[in-house]
Amino acid sequence: MAALRPTSPQRSGSPQRPGPPQRPAELPPTAWAVLGLLSFPGERTGYELKKWADASLRHFYWSPAISQIYAELRRLEALGYASSRRSGPEEPRAKRSYAITAEGRAALVGWAGGAEDAGPPVLKHPLLLRVWLGHLTAPEHLRALVSEHIAHTRGELKEVHDALARADGDEAWTHPQIALRWSGRRLEAEVDLAEAMLADLTEMTGPSASGQPPEDSPTDG
């Protein structure tokens, strides 16, 4: 439910040795995202990173497996892009906290400022696949699925609105806030889109069956 900020303590990073000089490595997007999470001030554990990602990046980018986060953190540290610190005995719980290094920040800035646009958005919408294959489904069932989707999306929208209200006016976290606004508007659009599709469905396929593809003999396969 936390939205913009991580809930971790605002400790300052550990001092670190420069690390071996490497040109900005080719990394999968997930690694950059994890490094991006670390680029905000403070150090944090893999577990915290996961929660934070689920509350923010999930709405427009990804929701990684926790095991994946740990794997990326290890890789980032091996590259010298992050440094880690074991909690001392003064802390109640044993854990490992990560912070970005100067090298990591430089590499990340290089990636973020890169000319290539990091690829087009990818959308995988199972509901639309079902609609596309609507001739296989009872029309009422299809409409019920769309309605469920609308209800679910409204729920997500409420979460984002709440997060936005909580974060309003926090000038320090401008960019996450802009991304969250986009997510809110996007979810509103998703609702509108589904409602328009529902209207199309009612209008074009009628209350009962219709819209079957032509000459699809039932014995043909």
Place this chain on the structure above:
Amino acid sequence: MAALRPTSPQRSGSPQRPGPPQRPAELPPTAWAVLGLLSFPGERTGYELKKWADASLRHFYWSPAISQIYAELRRLEALGYASSRRSGPEEPRAKRSYAITAEGRAALVGWAGGAEDAGPPVLKHPLLLRVWLGHLTAPEHLRALVSEHIAHTRGELKEVHDALARADGDEAWTHPQIALRWSGRRLEAEVDLAEAMLADLTEMTGPSASGQPPEDSPTDG
């Protein structure tokens, strides 16, 4: 550029033996999507399937590698969900055409009518990740990336509009048409969303740098 219909010949499927009785297998979504492609009348090759998917499913679901398509077709045939036919010598080019079987159709209908909603939509939007990480980028560069995205999306939108215009009034392919309409509206919303974000970016981060996260000492990592 073909949109609703495949361009393949409308041949009727080959006769086939019932195949071993198996309960509807657990299949990855890609397999169902390929089987769904085959659920429209006519038989077609893997190559044709790939082109068709790129022209339709790509807008809301997926754009698979051609090698993946061939692999799924083999799996589907092994399951008895599809049957294939080698082209005879009368045809100019050697190829293998696939058709859905009765068993495959039954399994697909079971999947499509299933209670589970096949999972929530997944969105992976690299541009938003960049915006979220906007404190690492020069504001003008960020805005340029968003503008590029708008231009690119308008291009996609034109494709969909054209396809829609070509397909208008074709009552036989109602559901693919509804999905395509959704895609068109979605792309329009994507443009609106990006324009709103551009306004936010201009308003909240100013023409030059600002919106840095707090106390992020450059030596801290």
Place this chain on the structure above:
DNA sequence: GTGTGCATGTAAGTGGTTACATGATTGA
């Protein structure tokens, strides 16, 4: 004859998942 499109595949790699295993701390 040369390039483009049609057509089919194999091999290797990887990004990412689920399931599993472990244990400490916190709060009801």
Place this chain on the structure above:
DNA sequence: TCAATCATGTAACCACTTACATGCACAC
């Protein structure tokens, strides 16, 4: 005392990709 949360990882698996290899048909 019992469940939930915090916290970290390993092992196995798999969906999917890229690169590669092959060859025919057709238009220029």
